[in-house]
Amino acid sequence: MNFFEDVREYLRVNHEAVVQSLLDHIWLALLPVGIAFVLSLPIGWAVSRFGWIRHPVLTLSSIIYTIPSLALLLLLPGILHTSILDPLNVVVALSLYSLALLVRTVVDGLESIDDQIVQAATAMGYRPARRWFTVDLPLALPVILSGLRVATVANISMVSVAALIGIGGLGQLFTRGFQLGFYGPPIAIGLVLCVALALLADTIIVLFQRLVTPWTRAGSSR
Amino acid sequence: MIEFDDVTKRYPDGTVAVGNLSMTIPTGAITVLVGPSGCGKTTSLRMINRMIDPTSGSIRIDGEDITGQDPALLRRSIGYVIQHAGLFPHRTVVDNVATVPVLEGMSRKQARAAAYTLLERVGLTAGMADRYPVQLSGGQQQRVGVARALAADPPVMLMDEPFSAVDPVVREGLQQEFLRLQGELGKTIVMVTHDIDEAIKLGDHVAVFAEGGRLAQLSAPEELLANPVDDFVAGFVGRDRGYRGLSFAGSADLDVEPVTTEVEGLRLSLDDAGRPLGWAGVGGLLPTEGSYHAGDSLRVVTDLTLLSPAGAAVRVDAEGRADGLVRQSTVAAYVRRRQLGRLGSTES
Numbered sequence: 001m002n003f004f005e006d007v008r009e010y011l012r013v014n015h016e017a018v019v020q021s022l023l024d025h026i027w028l029a030l031l032p033v034g035i036a037f038v039l040s041l042p043i044g045w046a047v048s049r050f051g052w053i054r055h056p057v058l059t060l061s062s063i064i065y066t067i068p069s070l071a072l073l074l075l076l077p078g079i080l081h082t083s084i085l086d087p088l089n090v091v092v093a094l095s096l097y098s099l100a101l102l103v104r105t106v107v108d109g110l111e112s113i114d115d116q117i118v119q120a121a122t123a124m125g126y127r128p129a130r131r132w133f134t135v136d137l138p139l140a141l142p143v144i145l146s147g148l149r150v151a152t153v154a155n156i157s158m159v160s161v162a163a164l165i166g167i168g169g170l171g172q173l174f175t176r177g178f179q180l181g182f183y184g185p186p187i188a189i190g191l192v193l194c195v196a197l198a199l200l201a202d203t204i205i206v207l208f209q210r211l212v213t214p215w216t217r218a219g220s221s222r
Numbered sequence: 223m224i225e226f227d228d229v230t231k232r233y234p235d236g237t238v239a240v241g242n243l244s245m246t247i248p249t250g251a252i253t254v255l256v257g258p259s260g261c262g263k264t265t266s267l268r269m270i271n272r273m274i275d276p277t278s279g280s281i282r283i284d285g286e287d288i289t290g291q292d293p294a295l296l297r298r299s300i301g302y303v304i305q306h307a308g309l310f311p312h313r314t315v316v317d318n319v320a321t322v323p324v325l326e327g328m329s330r331k332q333a334r335a336a337a338y339t340l341l342e343r344v345g346l347t348a349g350m351a352d353r354y355p356v357q358l359s360g361g362q363q364q365r366v367g368v369a370r371a372l373a374a375d376p377p378v379m380l381m382d383e384p385f386s387a388v389d390p391v392v393r394e395g396l397q398q399e400f401l402r403l404q405g406e407l408g409k410t411i412v413m414v415t416h417d418i419d420e421a422i423k424l425g426d427h428v429a430v431f432a433e434g435g436r437l438a439q440l441s442a443p444e445e446l447l448a449n450p451v452d453d454f455v456a457g458f459v460g461r462d463r464g465y466r467g468l469s470f471a472g473s474a475d476l477d478v479e480p481v482t483t484e485v486e487g488l489r490l491s492l493d494d495a496g497r498p499l500g501w502a503g504v505g506g507l508l509p510t511e512g513s514y515h516a517g518d519s520l521r522v523v524t525d526l527t528l529l530s531p532a533g534a535a536v537r538v539d540a541e542g543r544a545d546g547l548v549r550q551s552t553v554a555a556y557v558r559r560r561q562l563g564r565l566g567s568t569e570s
Binding site for chain 1: 302311
């Protein structure tokens with residue numbers, strides 16, 4: 001009982017800082033996913049179009065994903081000539097991780113399409129660009145969007161690390177808790193908001209997926 | 223008219239899919255390309271809409287060489303139907319059918335309106351228009367595939383094994399409807415099949431391909447059955463070609479005897495309206511095993527004489543009243559004279 005009163009008290013005093021952390025967390029997590037998504041489509045297209053780059057691109061993706069996030073956050077200021085406290089470091093680092101994840105799913109998605117359908121579209125008289133956007137891409141969407149769900153949730157959880165190098169987000173509530181000698185309330189608030197945010201973002205993507213890929217559910221209503 | 227002029231398709235590994243093919247596919251008729259797998263029939267078909275480009279030689283549609291044409295525009299003027307229909311799984315039936323008109327710049331609304339009419343034409347109900355392909359049976363999907371190919375009213379249609387993925391009963395129905403539709407539309411159709419019976423049934427002309435992409439024979443199906451040019455064609459056409467060839471002969475010239483004639487000790491028994499009841503003999507009434515109309519083929523009549531206990535086929539008029547009998551011996555003599563006339567005329 002006492003703990004919940006402490007949480008309420010903490011929120012009463014620090015609600016402005018908590019809201020600010022939440023907002024920082026949202027854009028720090030989602031902007032990289034957006035950037036990575038936009039970049040992953042042409043890269044995925046190129047991989048499906050030029051077979052020889054498949055191996056190098058996918059290997060590079062795997063390597064990027066194995067770099068520890070803290071190391072990358074400390075390395076990037078040197079590469080980008082940014083200050084260590086610049087949020088750009090976080091955005092770039094998370095964009096790279098998201099890109100590594102999404103390139104693979106875009107490639108998987110495009111490769112999951114029945115070649116006969118693509119052939120049929122070409123034989124109907126589609127030009128390559130229009131065919132890609134109106135046949136290939138929509139058919140790859142179920143796989144691509146499931147990758148986007150993973151990337152989004154992973155990012156929302158990973159942004160917390162940014163607090164360790166002094167950048168905003170809900171992770172700051174964790175560092176605050178530690179600074180106050182393992183004081184529970186900010187840690188609990190940060191954890192709950194982080195999970196809630198991940199669930200909300202995931203739900204939005206699932207709803208979007210239902211909206212844009214109605215045919216995937218048609219089979220069951222026969 | 224589609225003309226192949228010395229067309230060869232050779233792949234980088236040296237395989238010759240089509241070798242020095244020259245043939246003319248007439249306008250407004252169904253030409254079926256048939257042959258064992260790997261004989262180049264599908265390659266030949268796909269060269270017509272430039273899905274594959276020939277290594278050498280040229281293809282002309284109505285006198286115009288297709289090599290210089292924009293492939294996308296060329297393909298929009300050629301309907302294309304494939305096995306398993308190849309429908310777009312992410313589009314409803316009506317939007318699948320509207321594909322080519324929309325590509326050609328028609329508004330979606332207009333294209334849909336036209337698509338509804340086409341769906342009816344291929345025997346589907348408007349209620350299916352908003353379904354997704356996965357919700358249709360194989361036969362229904364194939365109908366949608368045909369409607370999609372017809373949507374822009376192309377003069378030429380290419381069909382690659384269009385009926386092979388459905389069960390025999392459905393296939394039979396689709397084939398009948400296809401012939402009815404072609405009777406109304408009169409398109410220039412090129413179809414690929416590995417099934418010689420389908421080729422003979424549907425084709426106005428049948429092109430038999432041999433391994434290595436060689437055209438062995440191109441002729442009317444009747445001619446193919448009667449006079450295969452070599453052992454390969456004869457073997458591919460298969461058994462019973464004499465009997466199957468009778469499908470293309472009419473029965474109008476057969477000598478018909480009165481229904482009252484006694485045949486092999488049996489006499490045709492009729493009801494009050496004059497419809498056949500059966501063959502009456504000492505043992506009672508035996509079934510006639512069916513009857514034929516004046517327009518039926520010689521194959522139908524021959525089959526009836528084989529089934530009938532009296533060895534005679536019963537002809538009926540439009541109302542089903544018996545109006546004549548044809549004996550097995552009459553049919554046999556007629557077929558013999560016909561074959562003699564055909565072979566005699568070929569040699570002269």
